[in-house]
Amino acid sequence: MPHKHAIMLLVAIIVAVIAGGLMGWVYGPAMMAVEWLGKLFLNGLKMLILPLIVAAVVSGVASLGDIRKLGRIGAITVGYFLATTALAVTVGLVVVNLIKPGEGVILGAAADVESLAAKGEVGVSDILLSLVSPNLVASAAEMDLLPLILFSILLSAALTTLGKTGEPVIGFFNGLNEAMMKLVTWFMYFAPLGIFALIAARLGRAGGGDAFIAELTAVGMHVLTVLTGLGIHTALLILILMVVARRGIGFIIDMLRALLTAFGTASSSATLPLTMECATEAGVDQRAVRFVIPLGSTVNMNGTALYEACAALFIAQAYGIDLSLGAQVIVFLTATLAAIGAAGIPEAGLVTMVIVLKAVGLPLEGIGLLLSVDWFLDRFRTTVNVWGDAVGAAVLHRFLPAINRETRP
Ligand code: ASP
Secondary structure, three states: OOHHHHHHHHHHHHHHHHHHHHHHHHHHHHHHHHHHHHHHHHHHHHHHHHHHHHHHHHHHHHOOOOHHHHHHHHHHHHHHHHHHHHHHHHHHHHHHHHHOOOOOOOHHHOOOOHHHHHHOOOOHHHHHHOOOOOOHHHHHHOOOHHHHHHHHHHHHHHHHOOHHHOHHHHHHHHHHHHHHHHHHHHHHOOHHHHHHHHHHHHHHHOOHHHHHHHHHHHOHHHHHHHHHHHHHHHHHHHHHHHHOOOOOHHHHHHHHHHHHHHHHHOOHHHHHHHHHHHHHHOOOOHHHHHHHHHHHHHHOOHHHHHHHHHHHHHHHHHOOOOOOHHHHHHHHHHHHHHHHHOOOOOOHHHHHHHHHHHHOOOOHHHHHHHHHHHHHHHHHHHHHHHHHHHHHHHHHHHHHHHHHHHOOO
C-alpha cells in the first residue's frame, strides 16, 4: 500500500474509533442497527485467516533455506514469547498487589457462570494435546489454528528436504501467500467502516454511555488496575523494541492500523492479516513476519496473561481470601498457561481463567464480577496481544543476520 494511502487510512480508522465510541455512547441500543456491518468486516477478515496462515507459515519456513535455522529461530521466538508473557504476568501481579482493587467490592454482582466453567474444563495436558490434531479438517472448521500452524511448519520442513520435487509445492504456497496479502490490502479499505460499526454496536449493546458508566464504576478499581498494568507493559514492550530491535516511533505508527483493528475486533486472530501487512510495510523481514506473527497470534498473549493474573487476585481480594506467595507463584504459572491456551477470539481469556482459579482454589463464581466489563477490557488486552507479536517480529528481524552467519556452511 502506498505510504500516502496508509496514512489516510490510519486517520480514517482513528476517526472511526472516536465516532463509533461517540455514537454508541449517545444513541445506545439504536446503534445495534449497524452491528451487521461490523460482522461483515469481521467475517471478511476471518475468511482470510486459514489460507493465509497455512501459506504464510509454509512459505516463511521454506524461505529460511536451511532447516538448521528453524531451530535457532524457533528458540528465539519461543524465548521471546515466554519472557514477555512472564513479564506481563509479573506486571499484573505487582499492580494488583499495590492497588488492591478487590478490597471492599460488593459481591452481589456474581452471576451464573456454570456454563463458562463447563467450557473451561482444561488442564495443562489439554493444552499440550491441542497442539496435535487428529483431524486437520475439523481443526480448520473450528478455526483451531495451533495444530494447523504446527502442521504447516512440519510440511514446510519436509518440503525443503525434497529438493526439486518440493519446489513447485513451495512455489504454490508462495503465490497463495502473496495473493492473500493482496486481499488484505483490499480489505483494509473497509476497516474504518467495520471498526466504527463494531465499536458503536458493542457500546449500544451495553446500553449506551450511561449504562456503560454504571457498569464500569461497579468494578472501577479493577478496570483501573488492568488498564494501568497494560499501560506499563506496553511501555516495557516499547523499551524492548527500542533497545533490542532498535526501532522507534516509526514502527509504532506503521503498526497503528493493526492495533486499532485489534481494539475494534477484540480478536487477535481476526487482526492477524493486518498485523502481517503492517509489519511488512514497517520493513520487517518476511521470514520474521511469516513465522512470528501467525504463531504469536495464537500463543503469545501478553495482555491476556496480565489480565488473568489481575483478575484472579481481584477475585481473591473481593472474597477476602489471602493468597500466599506460594499461591501467587501458582497464579503466575497458570496465568501464563491460560494465556497460551486462550484462542485469539473475543473474551477467550475469560474462559481459560478457570484454570487459574481452580489451581489456587478460588471460587469460580468470582468470574461473575468481571463479566459486565470484560468486553471492554478485552479490547485493550487484545491490542497489547497484537503489539507483543509485532514487537516479537521486529526482535527476530534483528537477529536474522546473526543466524545467517552462524549457519553458513
Ligand atoms: N480476545 C483476546 C485475543 O483475541 C483473547 C482474550 O484475552 O480474551 O487476543
